[in-house]
Amino acid sequence: MTSSLQTVPVGVLFSTSGPYAALGREGLAGAMLAIAEINADDQYGLKLAAQVRDPRGSTEQYAAMAADIVGTTGARHILGCTTSWSRKEVIPVLEKSATMLWYSCPYEGFEAHDQVIYLGACPNQHILPLLAFALPRFGTNGYLVGSNYIWGWETNRIARDIIEAAGGPVAGERYVPLGDVDIGRIIEEIRTKRPAFVVNTLIGPSSYAFLAAYHALGQADQTFSQDVRPVLSCNFAESEVAQLGAVAAGQYAISPYFQSLATPENRRFLDTAKQFAPDAVHISAFFAQAYAAVHLLAAGLAGAGTDATDAVREATKFVSMTAPFGPIEIDDATNHAVLTPRIARAVVGGFDIVSDMETAIRPDPYLAYSPVAVASDPAAPSPRVSHLRVIK
Amino acid sequence: MSQFKTTPKFDGQCALILHRPHPVVDAITRQLTQLGVRYQTHWPELPADLDAAAFNHLFYDADMGHDGQFPWAPGKAPMLSIALIGSEAPGRLAWAIRLGADAHLLKPIGSGGIFAALVIASQAFESRAAQAAELSDLRERLAGRQVLAEATACLMMLDNISADAAYERLRRTAMTERKSIEAMALQIVEQLRSGHVRTDRA
Structure with a gap:
């Protein structure tokens, strides 16, 4: 335990290579931006010493690297993990070492660990409101495609x-092994079945290959354009939209954060990003939520006056x-975080927000x-909305 | 990927926890709250006048537990039961099984496990209840077979008809009287034994 809170070691555990590298790099950049900002001013009266490890997308590396962070740096808080597999690998290390994980990605739910703070959306904040939006607009016969692991299966x-x-x-309903780009059979099945929409829970290269092939299908046959039979996603990032260009355009995504969010707090955040991380051009929820996680951790540390996990967790609340x-x-x-889902449509280079419920949903x-x-009246408000304090 | 077509829900249900005050109980109640399940904790025993129908789940301590803690006989819990196991000593496990564990949780209990235990125990409890109902139905029918044969034989002799015709008459009479064929057979046999013979000659 750190008795004086002048400099607090914090682990940063994201994969910057491997099948979900794009999302891991965003998480890393968001966390490092917040750490740089916090260390540059005195808003929390402490500094954070980032202890960065890169598991390179290898699930087996996560527990060993988390244990290394805890054992060699004395960190009691780790930011990171993208997939649920990696989070589940890290949890036994957290339990043995009284360490807290700050997890900032959307995931499939069915977990609420005492030593994890969940900043990303869980299903009642992503797939539920996404389908509540889509079903009345596009029809009910959806096609489900996902990467062959828990995120795809459960979502x-x-x-x-x-x-x-x-x-x-x-x-x-079809699944593709992580990293696999052979999706011809799936496109053929979609062409035959003519679904109203496609729920895409593929990640990384599989997702990009699918979107490219689906775009080609839409070019060959207009009835498969994203205007007619859109692709829906709960985990698509701005950087991916920018990378894919026209191929990704037209798909819908749900997230608590989009770079195009026109709010004063987002403008302030984007200014900060420009100042501390000028290379970060495309900023997604994976970036913004990792950034928010670090600020929440710093505020919790300042409130608790110690880095002991129980005290920080309680202070955070x-x-x-x-x-x-x-x-x-x-x-x-x-x-878990109380979050406001927004639905956006991909255009070349980013997302246009098409539906902002402006209602926070309790996890x-x-x-x-x-x-x-899906409620028979899509305009009906969710019964489990939050009563957030208004913060000026 | 799963046999659950719909997401298992426990919201609004109620659990009994039979365990001494302990962090294990705190871990269970925290998770039950996340699932929308209300709970009552008791120790050292469940109240004799417990309204069992008001509860859906029982979590019971297998370490210090004994038969006298329950207002029902071992294996007769009227709700799904989850054993809380610390000691894996075979004697304790035998008792936990005899009590009727539908699932178990190993102590210490951390931040997970209750949802999985409830889902697995619900399936086990439902299938146990369905099997018990089917077994009792089959036993009843088995017991009825003898009286069915006896009633058919009586009608054959009485009316000098074939076995098929006697059975058909028995079946039609049962339908007319809105009874099961076994119940009708029993009635005919009892009437014959007491000398009041009445059959449908129509």
């Missing part, structure tokens, strides 16, 4: 649940802070309370 299971409750049917995506609150029962990681169905 698509929930999507299937909703689609079937709405009368369905699910037009098809009393922090009044505005993140780039709005006021931030950590739900006491689940350690429900086990879908204990959230109706897993």
Whole structure:
């Protein structure tokens, strides 16, 4: 434990190569931006010493590297992990060493660990509102495609649940091994089944290959353009849209943060980014939420006056802070963030926000309370909205 | 990928926790709250006048537990039961099984496990209840087979008809009287035994 809080070591554990490198690099950049900003001024009365490790997308590396951070640097807080596999690998290390993980990515839910703070969206904050938006607009027979691991399986299971409750049917459901780009069979099946929309839970190169092939299908046959049968995603980043160009344009994504969010707090954040990380041109939720996680950690450290995890976790729940995506609150029962989902449409170079519910949704990681169905009246408000403090 | 077509939900249900005050209980109640499950904790025993119908789940301590803590006989819990196991000594496990564990959790309990235990125990409890109902139905039918044969034989002799015709008459009478064929057979046999013979000659 650090008795004086002048400089606090914090682990930073993101993969900058491997199948989800694009998202890992964003998380790393967002965390490092916040650390640079915090160290440059005195807003929390402390400095953070980043202890960076890169597991390079290898699940087996995460536990060893987390243990190395804890054992060699004395850090009691680690920022990082992108996939749920990597988070599950790190959790036993956290438990043995009284360490806290600040996890900033959207994930499939069904977890609420005492030693993890979840900044990213869980299913009642991503796939549920995304389908509530899509089903009344495009129809109910969706096609589900995902990477062959828990994120794809579980997000698509929930999507299937909703689609079937709405009368369905699910037009098809296919999985692709992580990193695999052989998706010809899937495109052929979509061409035959003609679904109303496609839920895409693929990640990295598989996702890019799919979008390219689907775009080609849309070029060959206008009835498969994204205007008619759009692709929906819960985890697509601005940098990926920029990289893919026209191929990604037209798809819908849901996220608490988009770079195009026109709020004063986002303008301030983007100015800060320009100042401390001029190379970061495309800024996504993976970036902004890692950035917010570091600020929340710093505020928690300052509030607790120690880096002991229990004290910091409790202090975090009393922090009044505005993140780039709005006021931030950590739900006491689940350690998950209260978040406001926005839905945006990809254009060349970024996202246009098409629906901002402007209503914060309380996290429900086990879908204990959230109706897993689309309301017959899509304008009806969610019954589990938050009552956030207004922070000026 | 899964046999669950819909997401398992426990919101609004109620659990009993039979364990002495302990961090294990705190870990369980924290997770139950996340799932929307209300709870009552008891120790050293469940109240004799417990309204069992008001509860859906029982978490019971397998380390210090004994038969006398429950207002029901071992194996007869009217709700799904989850054993909380610290000691893996075979004697304790035997008792936990005899009590009717539908699932178990190993102590210490951390930040997870309750949802999985409830989902697995619900399936086990439901399939156990369905099997018990099916077994009791089959036993009843088995017991009815003898009386069915006896009633058919009686009708054959009484009316001098074939076995098929006697069975058909029995079946039609049961339908007319809105009874199961076994119940009708029993009634006919009992009437014959008491001398009041009445069959449908129509």
